[in-house]
Amino acid sequence: MLPLMRSLSGLFAIVVMCLFLVPISAPLAMAGEESSVDELPWWETTNMDKDRDQIHDAVWMAVAGMSGGDWVDDDGRIGVIVDFDHTPTEEDEVLLENSIDFIVQWRYHLIDSIAGKVAVDHLFELTEIEGVVLVELDGRLEVQMEDVVPYHGVDTVWEETGYTGTGSVVAIIDTGIDSDHAGLDDLDDNNETDDPKVIAFYDPVNTPALTNGTEVKAYDDQGHGTHCAGITAGTGAPEMVHVGVAPQAQLVGVKVLDSGGSGSFATVMAGMEWTVEKKHVFNIRAASMSLGGPGAIEWTSSEEESVNRMGNRMMAEGIALFIAAGNSAGPGTIGTPGSAEDVITVGSLDKNGAIAPYSSEGPTEENRVKPNIAFIGSDVMAPDFNTGTGYTAKSGTSMATPGAAGLAALMYQANPDISPFDVRNIMQETSIYRQCHYMLANQPCAEDLIPKNRQNNVYGHGETRSPESVAEAANYVYGLDMGMNISLISEPTLDNKIHVSPGEGIDYSLTGDPVEVQWRTWDMRDTWMDLVGHDLGDEEATITHTMLVDRLQELPDVEIEGNHTILLRSLRGPNASANMVTHIHVMGSEPIQDIVEETSSTVFALSAIIVLMSTIIGGLLIILMRNSNYEEIPFEDDNEDVAPTSVTLTDIDFKAKFDTKISSLSENLKSTEAAYSKMTVQELKSILSERNMSTSGRKADLVQRLLDE
Ligand SMILES: [Ca+2]
Ligand SMILES: [Ca+2]
Ligand SMILES: [Ca+2]
Structure with missing residues (x-):
């Protein structure tokens, strides 16, 4: 996926470059858009950004080296999640890359964000980019494990x-x-x-x-x-x-x-x-x-x-x-x-x-x-x-x-x-x-x-x-009646599944005189369907290959051939049997087999062409970019002392802003200290031991140890 994404983004880069040749009307369109008065967008009210500079306050704590160092890498970059006021496109991705040398790591579609790395002194410029509403710290997550206690039983x-x-x-x-x-x-x-x-x-x-x-x-x-x-x-x-x-x-x-x-x-x-x-x-x-x-x-x-x-x-x-x-x-x-x-x-x-x-x-x-x-x-x-x-x-x-x-x-x-x-x-x-x-x-x-x-x-x-x-x-819809039972007659093969070829079916035996028998696939878009032809007193039921194909072709993004799971249940009055679940393997997808193959081969040929073309264009673009006067901005090590920071900052303007941030954050840190101080010694010790830190010393020592972390 990545090589394809890269080459596609290369393609888009060219599109974007072409766009620069025409007058830009987008800002006018944006100005017409009004946010509702009673409900501000979340990024304008979030606790993450108490000083409303569109930068997650934790970003500054990280830059300052609080809560452990290592947030800024050797190139002076920090991991961030960039939030947009729309679902970001490849164009947004390219814009970030081109305007501030942002390194894109992931672009999401379930949330309106792009993750990647930005040079610390480009943070403010990042918030200026059109569509960007907030820059969050790409925080860390880790396993939540307590001490290992041997236990037998x-x-x-x-x-x-x-x-x-x-x-x-x-x-x-x-x-x-x-x-x-x-x-x-x-x-x-x-x-x-x-x-x-x-x-x-x-x-x-x-x-x-x-x-x-x-x-x-x-x-x-x-x-x-x-x-x-x-x-x-x-x-x-x-x-x-x-x-x-x-x-x-x-x-x-x-x-x-x-x-x-x-x-x-x-x-x-x-x-x-x-x-x-x-x-x-x-x-x-x-x-x-x-x-x-x-x-x-x-x-x-x-x-x-x-x-x-x-x-x-x-x-x-x-x-x-x-x-x-x-x-x-x-x-x-x-x-x-x-x-x-x-x-x-x-x-x-x-x-x-x-x-x-x-x-x-x-x-x-x-x-x-x-x-x-x-x-x-x-x-x-x-x-x-x-x-x-x-x-x-x-x-x-x-x-x-x-x-x-x-x-x-x-x-x-x-x-x-x-x-x-x-x-x-x-x-x-x-x-x-x-x-x-x-x-x-x-x-x-x-x-x-x-x-x-x-x-x-x-x-x-x-x-x-x-x-x-x-x-x-x-019991959401039916009561459970264990008096009705379903068991599998068909024999599973070596993959522990029932294989079903065209003309075949999966056979079950029924007890408890069900009035109705229903079945469905496991797919969350499917629903229970009556088994057509079931009569009271029937002691067997069959799900046929044709029924499976008819059902599975209704479900987009699902291959008919291959592994599936189906459920069967018996109904009588207000009750149902327990669900019988069967792992199956569908062999062949006739009667629509020919159409499917034809379509997919056309799609395949087309996508092959697209991939080939975009690879060529992407490759050209990379060569272009490598040859252009692409300026590297190293993080110089001049030795001026700035707050407790883990990086040295070169931009004077930026440094002034940064110092202001750090002093207000120190206030926050004091409130963290107050929070720790309110805890009992036992509570402090349990936090320390969970972080594999020493639990010895007086309460003040324990608090300090946590603050130093
Ligand atoms: Ca902020
Ligand atoms: Ca095993
Ligand atoms: Ca096995």
């Missing part, structure tokens, strides 16, 4: 629903997945059959251009993602002790964090957007993101921050997104992206059901109550990466989050019609409310005094209940 396997996640696909947006681990390598734990559990993998960290999901073999070079994947959907093999929440669900790995367990907003968002793009191809319905921000910069999070906006978009696009609350302990510590309004933010419970001492608490920066729910996250045994068969215990909201995502997989199997918001609401409504001081794990809070309160900043809506959530999802 029963795992968080949820009780008896009849559903094991078959057909559900959950994306694990993390450090990767070790798909060779016995608990994650296949669905049936039988090496004779080829039925991988991890059906797709995307790695924007190391191979961003390989986007189709099947080019890169899944891997994990850190271990966190593998552990999370196992909690969602591990089969528990070989010993079958530490079984995941939805052991028959399938997984998609999205590697957005590097081998050190951290990644940039920009890369994480590339992974999030890819997940949405592939939702129909791989039937992705839920995603688990156990990551959050370290350090003081991310605590200044705001609901408008790019990752939060991307998270909200994922929910709207049909993917139930679970995000770890974080392990920062204490009130007001849920930052980006757990603070996003629509996502399902998950707090962590100890094995006894009380809130874990490390679990981050709301409210968010905007005073919104978070988390949404709480799930077991302490001492969870799950696959240990690159061991083949080993398991290890970890604790953290990181462990709670994939557990909740696994529960969503069970709910989707029970009812594929529910939306991500249904998933969230059902989990919230069926959870058992806990007061802030439940089991004395925490201090009482004001909400504890409100009768019949339903959410607080410690437990969210409370302890998530698995059987109730699945039952509620199943």
Whole structure:
């Protein structure tokens, strides 16, 4: 994708250069556009930019070297997310590159932003570019892991629903997945059959251009993602002790964090957007993101921050997104992206059901109550990466989050019609409310005094209940009648799927005298359809190849030939049977096979020509640009002392502005100090130990250590 994008952007560059030859009328058009008086656009009111200079205030903290250094690279550039008042086009991309030598990393379409790197002394010029409304810091996100506690015993396997996640696909947006681990390598734990559990993998960290999901073999070079994947959907093999929440669900790995367990907003968002793009191809319905921000910069999070906006978009696009609350302990510590309004933010419970001492608490920066729910996250045994068969215990909201995502997989199997918001609401409504001081794990809070309160900043809506959530999802339209049963007659082949060729079908036997039999594919755009020809008393049902082709050709972006998942259910009165889920492989797509092949070969020929042409033009452009007097602006090392900055600034004008920024930020830092000072020694120590820092010393030492970080 990248080479193509590059060459296309080359093409656009030429178009843009041609545009310079004609008078520019765009600014006039813009002037006519009025923003509504009562509702200002978000970038004019966001907490991210309190001084309204169109630059995220955290950018200045980063430039000054606060909250850890390393924000500015050796070339004097800083990673930013550039927000536009429209969905940015390739022209915008080229404009950034040409006017201020911006290095574009990603251009998104789910949010109106471009990620990339800009020289620090071009920051103000960046805000002047047409359409640019805000420049955000490309912050960092990392795994949310607590100390590893050895634990042997029963795992968080949820009780008896009849559903094991078959057909559900959950994306694990993390450090990767070790798909060779016995608990994650296949669905049936039988090496004779080829039925991988991890059906797709995307790695924007190391191979961003390989986007189709099947080019890169899944891997994990850190271990966190593998552990999370196992909690969602591990089969528990070989010993079958530490079984995941939805052991028959399938997984998609999205590697957005590097081998050190951290990644940039920009890369994480590339992974999030890819997940949405592939939702129909791989039937992705839920995603688990156990990551959050370290350090003081991310605590200044705001609901408008790019990752939060991307998270909200994922929910709207049909993917139930679970995000770890974080392990920062204490009130007001849920930052980006757990603070996003629509996502399902998950707090962590100890094995006894009380809130874990490390679990981050709301409210968010905007005073919104978070988390949404709480799930077991302490001492969870799950696959240990690159061991083949080993398991290890970890604790953290990181462990709670994939557990909740696994529960969503069970709910989707029970009812594929529910939306991500249904998933969230059902989990919230069926959870058992806990007061802030439940089991004395925490201090009482004001909400504890409100009768019949339903959410607080410690437990969210409370302890998530698995059987109730699945039952509620199943009973959305029909009651569940286990007296009706469906079983598969057709034999699976070596890939553990039923192969269906033209003229064939998938055969089922029915018990319990259903009045109606219905079926559908797993695709979220599909709906239940009556099986035509079913009569009361029939003891068999067949889904034919023709029925499948007729249905699948109605779904855009879906290949008819290949792997699919279908559901079948029996109806009688107000009740339905449990859904029967079958993995199938459609062979041949007649009767429309000829047309499809003809069309796709034409499309292929055309795209080949376009690719060839744009490659040539792009190549020419690159040569042109290399030969032009392209001026490099090195960051000179003159030794003047500017604030506590990690870069030396050459532009006098810029430096004056910068100094003003830093002095106002120092005020902010003082308020951070005040916030730390209000914490108990215990709270401070838990933050320090989570960051692998020493916990020794008096309270003042602990506060100073955190401020120095
Ligand atoms: Ca600002
Ligand atoms: Ca296995
Ligand atoms: Ca197998």
